Amino acid sequence: MEPFFNTGTMSHHLISVAEASRLVAQYAPLGGWEWVELRHALGRVTAQSVASDIDSPPHDKTIVDGFAIRAEDLSNGVGELEVIETVMAGMWPNRMLQAGQATRIMTGAPLPIGADAVVMVERTTSVVGDEQSRVRIDDSTLRVGQNVVRRGAAMRVGDKVIAARRCLRSLEIGLLAEVGRETVKVCWRPTVAVLSTGNELVPHQDVPRAGQIRNSNGPMLAAAVHRAGGVARELPIGPDDPTKLAALIRDGLDADMLLISGGVSAGDLDLTPGILRELGVVEIFHKVQLKPGKPLWFGVLRGERDKLVFGLPGNPVSSLVCFLLFVRPAIRRYLGEIDVEPRRQRAVLSAPYRQRGPRAAYVPSKCEWNNDGLQVRPLSSQGSGDLRAMIDANALAHFPPGDQDYAAGASIEILPLDDA
Numbered sequence: 001m002e003p004f005f006n007t008g009t010m011s012h013h014l015i016s017v018a019e020a021s022r023l024v025a026q027y028a029p030l031g032g033w034e035w036v037e038l039r040h041a042l043g044r045v046t047a048q049s050v051a052s053d054i055d056s057p058p059h060d061k062t063i064v065d066g067f068a069i070r071a072e073d074l075s076n077g078v079g080e081l082e083v084i085e086t087v088m089a090g091m092w093p094n095r096m097l098q099a100g101q102a103t104r105i106m107t108g109a110p111l112p113i114g115a116d117a118v119v120m121v122e123r124t125t126s127v128v129g130d131e132q133s134r135v136r137i138d139d140s141t142l143r144v145g146q147n148v149v150r151r152g153a154a155m156r157v158g159d160k161v162i163a164a165r166r167c168l169r170s171l172e173i174g175l176l177a178e179v180g181r182e183t184v185k186v187c188w189r190p191t192v193a194v195l196s197t198g199n200e201l202v203p204h205q206d207v208p209r210a211g212q213i214r215n216s217n218g219p220m221l222a223a224a225v226h227r228a229g230g231v232a233r234e235l236p237i238g239p240d241d242p243t244k245l246a247a248l249i250r251d252g253l254d255a256d257m258l259l260i261s262g263g264v265s266a267g268d269l270d271l272t273p274g275i276l277r278e279l280g281v282v283e284i285f286h287k288v289q290l291k292p293g294k295p296l297w298f299g300v301l302r303g304e305r306d307k308l309v310f311g312l313p314g315n316p317v318s319s320l321v322c323f324l325l326f327v328r329p330a331i332r333r334y335l336g337e338i339d340v341e342p343r344r345q346r347a348v349l350s351a352p353y354r355q356r357g358p359r360a361a362y363v364p365s366k367c368e369w370n371n372d373g374l375q376v377r378p379l380s381s382q383g384s385g386d387l388r389a390m391i392d393a394n395a396l397a398h399f400p401p402g403d404q405d406y407a408a409g410a411s412i413e414i415l416p417l418d419d420a
């Protein structure tokens with residue numbers, strides 16, 4: 001294979017972050033679907049709606065411990081009644097209430113026929129009689145229906161209880177269990193190959209020699225993929241050698257998505273775009289008005305289901321910013337989610353910030369709540385290779401393109417980093 005030295009002759013129009021997001025969304029496919037066991041469904045997205053197979057509650061039930069009564073037997077909630085049986089949750093009442101009778105009943109238990117309200121035990125006193133047990137009721141606010149939930153009040157057989165394209169949290173897992181689901185139909189998780197390139201890289205467990213650094217992007221991006229809901233597969237480190245790199249890239253193209261870190265800038269050994277083109281991956285864009293993350297490359301391998309390839313900048317902070325802005329939404333979309341763009345909120349700058357130039361800045365920052373609301377402070381770093389400076393970051397502060405001096409107290413947009 002010919003070497004693909006970047007000649008620097010190709011002129012590239014930098015597209016905006018919004019345009020790049022739009023293009024990724026346009027090409028990002030939705031995966032297929034599969035059935036998974038309920039205990040493996042957390043974090044997955046429903047491929048179809050789910051209906052209830054039961055009425056809930058399944059019977060008229062009491063929501064307190066107390067006595068099931070007929071309201072008409074009491075005057076202003078006061079009176080003395082004969083206790084005919086005790087019904088615990090899990091039991092079924094044997095006796096119907098007649099005039100002057102009450103049933104002792106525990107939370108969740110079915111209401112006996114004839115009862116129309118439950119008086120909580122705290123408003124009753126047991127009367128110790130000779131033979132029958134009796135109870136004295138004193139509940140001045142007694143209403144028909146009190147402390148009773150009617151059969152089917154929460155949901156009925158056939159009700160749609162979870163919509164399609166909903167991400168399943170523990171809450172939904174509980175509801176799915178309640179409606180008897182053993183399995184759930186969910187969208188696929190994408191497999192995402194991660195390829196770190198660069199002659200200077202050594203595996204993270206090794207001790208770097210002169211001129212070498214450890215591969216931090218590989219493990220970081222694999223973790224970010226996993227965190228986003230994808231299935232990461234880390235490939236061996238790719239050297240800056242066209243033939244070897246092409247073989248690894250070909251391997252990575254087996255996955256649904258391929259993330260390549262490094263080799264997309266304008267250096268002599270930035271071979272990735274050329275090799276990708278050679279392998280039939282169609283470039284959708286290269287270079288974005290983004291700081292950090294300008295060299296980002298995005299392309300598509302056409303097929304039955306298009307495969308996405310992201311060429312991420314080698315600098316770890318740039319790589320992570322590009323992942324969060326562009327790769328994570330593509331993974332979320334494949335997983336079935338509808339609303340995939342990063343969450344954005346407002347915060348107040350606690351220190352001035354000077355924004356210059358045509359690229360949007362996404363600055364690792366620390367957000368904290370105080371009495372005036374959410375405060376954000378951009379962190380200082382040694383550049384986009386400085387992961388260490390990011391350790392305290394819990395948000396990216398967003399400064400749109402253009403020259404502007406932001407004063408302390410200005411309201412700006414932030415992207416929380418809790419998904420990173």
Ligand code: AMP
Pocket residue numbers: 196197198200201213214215216217218261262263264265267312313314315316385
């Ligand atoms: P590149 O985009 O290949 O020009 O790389 C830009 C910078 O990021 C260089 O300083 C690289 O040494 C560094 N870099 C590239 N890949 C990695 C990696 N996997 N882990 C840590 N740093 C990297």
Ligand code: MG
Pocket residue numbers: 197198199262263269314
């Ligand atoms: Mg490189």
